[in-house]
Amino acid sequence: MLRLLQAIGLLGWLLMAPAGAEEKLRLVADAWPPFTDETLLNGGLATDIVRTALHRAGYRTLYEQVPWARAVHGIAEGRNDVLINAWFSEDRTRIGQFSAEYLLxxxxxxxxxxxxxxxxxxxxxxxxxxxxxxxxxxxxxxxxxxxxxxxxxxxxxxxxxxxxxxxxxxxxxxxxxxxxxxxxxxxxxxxxxxxxxxxxxENGLHILVSLKNPRHAQIVAGFDREIEAMKADGSYDELLRRHGLWTSPDP
CATH class of the missing domain: 3.40.190.10 (Periplasmic binding protein-like II)
Structure with a gap:
């Protein structure tokens, strides 16, 4: 009986845990400074923004820098979960779900x-x-x-x-x-x-989440929500400043 109660308690804890809390997302991008580059602070501006938003949404992340063609192919095959630096195109909707624009x-x-x-x-x-x-x-x-x-x-x-x-x-x-x-x-x-x-x-920058990940819609929704929250609480602008790329809007 004690083991049964323990099993029920564990199941209840898992059901109440935040969605994605135990999932480690495999992030990928090519070298494109200052947006993505493993030699830069936290992997570059885009990498830092994306990882911060996904962490706030409850996901752990693992980042790998690879050539562009390999990054896209990995999304299509499901070996990678998130392409960090994607411009929108209709053909890419066949392999992944785009987030809202998070950089311009x-x-x-x-x-x-x-x-x-x-x-x-x-x-x-x-x-x-x-x-x-x-x-x-x-x-x-x-x-x-x-x-x-x-x-x-x-x-x-x-x-x-x-x-x-x-x-x-x-x-x-x-x-x-x-x-x-x-x-x-x-x-x-x-x-x-x-x-x-x-x-x-102008081209909006998005993440592209592999359709092979069964939670792709949930990941995108969480990411979009946290990007908006970061803009509201000032942490988004702070990341721009941290990377030395803050500039006042031009007319």
Whole structure:
């Protein structure tokens, strides 16, 4: 009788335990600093946000950094539970469930400080020399415009140094990637450049939870709930500051 009561008590405790409390989710991403990179603080900004939200939702996590194709294939096969850094696409809905947007990737133009540059139309953009990283895709309208005066370079660091020196008029990059890289440039370079207001292209960043995980809908719901709670209690903005990527909104 004592063993039966103990078994009933254990079953009751398990039923009352928070959903997901004993489940360790396998998180995966490729190297994409400052969002995901195992050499950075807590694996990068996106990794830190995702792990914090999932921990608050009651899940333990294990993070692995792998090449992009392997990360996506692992979600499709169910070897991994959560892809940290996914842009929405219809074909990916066949392998996983997307969360709501938790970060926004914004392509931003940068110019030299105290110069007047108008890029409000493609025709006006054609008048400027623009440093672009060789082999990099920015956004289709820009990538496919043969009239643009593009100056290919090897890295954003080279592009922004050319901009600061007046050798080009503009460069462009994802906002957070630019901020991360600018933090590693000299103060002289940082003081000579600035973002133009607005963004020609925006992509929401989501987690993608494998449909092979039977709790995928529950995981997404818990994640979305905790992201909203983090934004409300200030812990979301604190993570941005901790990673050195807090910036005031532009007009």
């Amino acid at each position: 990737n914004r392509i931003r133009f940068l110019k030299r400080r105290n110069t007047e540059v108008d890029v409000s139309t493609p025709a006006l953009l054609h008048a400027h020399r623009i440093a672009v990283v060789r082999g990099y895709a920015y956004y289709p309208l820009f990538d496919n415009d043969p009239a643009l005066r593009k100056v290919p370079v090897h890295s954003f660091s080279m592009a922004v140094n050319m901009l600061a020196a007046g050798r080009v008029d503009l460069t462009l990059e994802d906002e957070y990637v630019a901020l991360y890289n600018l933090a590693h440039e000299s103060e002289e370079v940082r003081d000579r450049v600035e973002f133009l207001p607005g963004s020609p292209r």
